[in-house]
Amino acid sequence: MSKATALSISVGVFGMLSTLMTATVWNLPVWVLFLAWASFFFVGSGPSGLVKSVACNWTGIVIATVTLLAVSGTAGAVWLSIAVGIGSFAMVQVSRLRAISATPAIVFGFAMTVGTIAATGNGITSVGLSHPALVAGVTALVGACFGVASEYGAAVIERVAGARNSEAPQPV
Numbered sequence: 026m027s028k029a030t031a032l033s034i035s036v037g038v039f040g041m042l043s044t045l046m047t048a049t050v051w052n053l054p055v056w057v058l059f060l061a062w063a064s065f066f067f068v069g070s071g072p073s074g075l076v077k078s079v080a081c082n083w084t085g086i087v088i089a090t091v092t093l094l095a096v097s098g099t100a101g102a103v104w105l106s107i108a109v110g111i112g113s114f115a116m117v118q119v120s121r122l123r124a125i126s127a128t129p130a131i132v133f134g135f136a137m138t139v140g141t142i143a144a145t146g147n148g149i150t151s152v153g154l155s156h157p158a159l160v161a162g163v164t165a166l167v168g169a170c171f172g173v174a175s176e177y178g179a180a181v182i183e184r185v186a187g188a189r190n191s192e193a194p195q196p197v
Contacts, residue, residue, distance in 0.1 A: 026182065026183055026186035026187070028179065028183060031179040031180070031182040031183040031186065032175065032176075032179040034178075034179070034182055035175045035176075035178035035179040035181075035182055036175045036179075038178065039171050039174055039175045039178060040059075043055060043058055043059075043062075043168075043171050051167075053160065053163065053164040053167060054140070054141055054144050054145075054160070054161075054164055056140070056144075057137045057140065057141060057160075057161055057164040057165065057168065058164050058167055058168035058171060059168065060133050060136070060137055060165075060168065061078065061079075061082055061133070061137070061164060061165040061166070061167070061168025061169050061171075061172070062168045062169070062171050062172045062175070063133075064078045064081065064082055064127075064129075064130040064133050064165075064168070064169070064172075065078040065168070065169045065172030065173070066172055066176075067127065067129060067130060068081065068127045068130055070172065070173075070176050071176070072173075074169075074172070075169050075170070075172070075173055076124075077124065077125070077126075077127060077130070078127075078130055078165075078169045078172070079165060079166055079169050080124055080125050081120075081125045081127045081130030081131045081133070081134060082130055082131070082133055082134035082137065082161075082162075082165035082169075083134060083162055083165060084116075084119055084125050084131050084134060085116060085130070085131040085132060085133060085134020085135040085136070085137070085138070086134040086135070086137060086138050086158050086161050086162050086165065087134075087158075088112050088115050088116055088119070088131070088134075088135055089112065089134065089135040089136075089137075089138035089139055089158070090138060090149060090158040091112070092108045092109060092111065092112035092115075092135075093108075093138070093139075093142075093149040094149055094150070095108050096108045097148070097149055097150050112135065116128060116131045116132055116135060119131065134161070134165060137161040137164065137165060138157055138158055138161045140161075141157040141160050141161045141164075142157045145157060145160065147160075
């Protein structure tokens with residue numbers, strides 16, 4: 026079995042489980058989880074991918090939070106546009122640091138925050154466990170863990186399929 030097929034099976038199973046989990050057990054935005062999962066594979070996967078992906082996503086979440094807090098008392102698209110421009114500048118600048126050098130993964134974190142606000146209706150100034158930055162941050166970690174699990178699952182599937190193929194009678 027090819028790596029792509031094994032990963033497809035694993036991602037399919039874990040995709041189903043993550044959707045079921047977020048719909049019934051743990052009310053996290055599933056699309057944020059999938060963004061974090063994609064981010065994990067984008068930065069290279071494995072243990073270092075887990076760390077880098079979460080660090081980049083959390084960086085984007087922090088920048089989004091600061092950006093939105095800066096304009097929370099203002100009205101109008103102009104101030105928001107300026108703040109987002111500054112936040113975008115900041116995302117690229119911080120990616121100069123090796124540990125968080127994957128700019129797209131930082132942008133994912135920013136988008137996770139803004140999207141969580143839109144999906145939940147909880148503003149950036151809300152207080153408590155439903156704060157969008159907290160929800161996005163936890164979901165980013167959970168999504169990256171699903172990335173690790175799907176990567177591991179693919180390796181197991183590939184090994185099992187390989188062992189079965191080697192036991193099959195060979196044509197003479």
